[in-house]
Amino acid sequence: MTTVGILGAGGRMGRALVAALADEQGLTLGAATLRPGHAELDGDAGVLAGVGALDIALTDDLAAAAAAVDVLIDFTLPAAFEDNLQAAVSAGTPIVIGTTGLDAEAEAALDGAASHIPIVQAANYSSGVTLMRRLAELAAGALGDDYDVEILEAHHRLKKDAPSGTALALGEAVAAARGVNLTEQSVRSRDGITGERPVGAIGFQTLRGGDIVGEHTVMLAGQGERIELTHRASSRDTFARGALRAAGWLVHQSAGRFDMEDVLGLSA
Numbered sequence: 627m628t629t630v631g632i633l634g635a636g637g638r639m640g641r642a643l644v645a646a647l648a649d650e651q652g653l654t655l656g657a658a659t660l661r662p663g664h665a666e667l668d669g670d671a672g673v674l675a676g677v678g679a680l681d682i683a684l685t686d687d688l689a690a691a692a693a694a695v696d697v698l699i700d701f702t703l704p705a706a707f708e709d710n711l712q713a714a715v716s717a718g719t720p721i722v723i724g725t726t727g728l729d730a731e732a733e734a735a736l737d738g739a740a741s742h743i744p745i746v747q748a749a750n751y752s753s754g755v756t757l758m759r760r761l762a763e764l765a766a767g768a769l770g771d772d773y774d775v776e777i778l779e780a781h782h783r784l785k786k787d788a789p790s791g792t793a794l795a796l797g798e799a800v801a802a803a804r805g806v807n808l809t810e811q812s813v814r815s816r817d818g819i820t821g822e823r824p825v826g827a828i829g830f831q832t833l834r835g836g837d838i839v840g841e842h843t844v845m846l847a848g849q850g851e852r853i854e855l856t857h858r859a860s861s862r863d864t865f866a867r868g869a870l871r872a873a874g875w876l877v878h879q880s881a882g883r884f885d886m887e888d889v890l891g892l893s894a
């Protein structure tokens with residue numbers, strides 16, 4: 627049985643992961659952390675997740691949690707990321723990373739850590755979005771600059787980063803297909819007299835409201851027609867199941883940096 631440590635077990639995804647683990651074959655909850663000072667510390671992780679007692683106490687001892695399990699899963703916040711990654715490296719424990727909004731410094735830290743431990747990172751652990759990235763790459767490469775790409779995303783009102791990690795990953799797929807740099811081609815907002823749309827721009831539109839779990843559309847608009855690739859997540863369970871699948875796969879890998887395409891066997 628593979629033991630899993632959930633970092634940030636009190637968050638929306640943390641609770642979804644603990645709940646999904648309760649009936650997952652081959653994986654079991656081994657540790658669950660909360661940030662220091664959290665009101666639920668020492669309580670039962672299963673109770674907090676709404677699935678009944680699992681006999682795993684919620685802790686803020688990151689080092690002990692990392693050392694106690696076979697694999698860690700981190701869906702927290704960029705502010706917690708450095709400590710989480712350091713704990714995984716110090717304990718030699720593989721880590722699955724779902725946190726989005728990471729900056730260039732964090733990405734560089736990930737590259738460094740991947741020479742010591744196996745790491746999977748994905749902005750979206752659903753199989754549907756993993757496939758959609760491929761479809762966006764194929765469409766953008768085939769249609770070229772005559773088709774304007776706009777990436778639309780919608781999430782719940784509590785989401786803290788924008789555009790979503792998934793939207794940016796879809797943008798990266800489009801940029802890669804076109805052989806351009808996403809940062810140079812991105813248009814993140816429009817307001818006022820913007821002028822005509824630059825050829826080759828990759829636009830991002832962000833919507834926030836209510837309890838929307840996560841929706842993404844890649845629109846490729848040409849003359850007289852357009853294609854829209856859309857993915858709608860209706861439950862966080864889809865992300866949680868994907869992350870658990872990644873965790874089960876990661877414990878059999880050597881040190882290195884992987885993504886969800888590797889986990890699903892879609893890599894070239």
Ligand SMILES: NC(=O)C1=CN([C@@H]2O[C@H](COP(=O)(O)OP(=O)(O)OC[C@H]3O[C@@H](n4cnc5c(N)ncnc54)[C@H](OP(=O)(O)O)[C@@H]3O)[C@@H](O)[C@H]2O)C=CC1
Nearest residue numbers: 634636637638639660661702706724725726749750751865
């Ligand atoms: N890759 C994917 O498939 C998906 C990625 N995500 C990403 O996952 C992240 C979390 O999303 P979500 O669960 O909705 O957000 P939440 O805000 O619900 O959860 C984040 C949790 O992290 C906790 N936290 C903050 N600092 C620490 C710390 N030092 N140690 C332990 N826990 C800490 C927060 O605790 P507190 O509130 O007490 O501060 C909070 O409970 C986001 O970046 C989101 O974009 C989300 C869904 C899918």
Ligand SMILES: O=C(O)C1=N[C@H](C(=O)O)C[C@H](O)C1
Nearest residue numbers: 726749750785790791792840
């Ligand atoms: O914060 C969320 O909720 C989600 N975040 C991820 C992202 O930023 O892409 C994935 C998913 O869409 C839900």
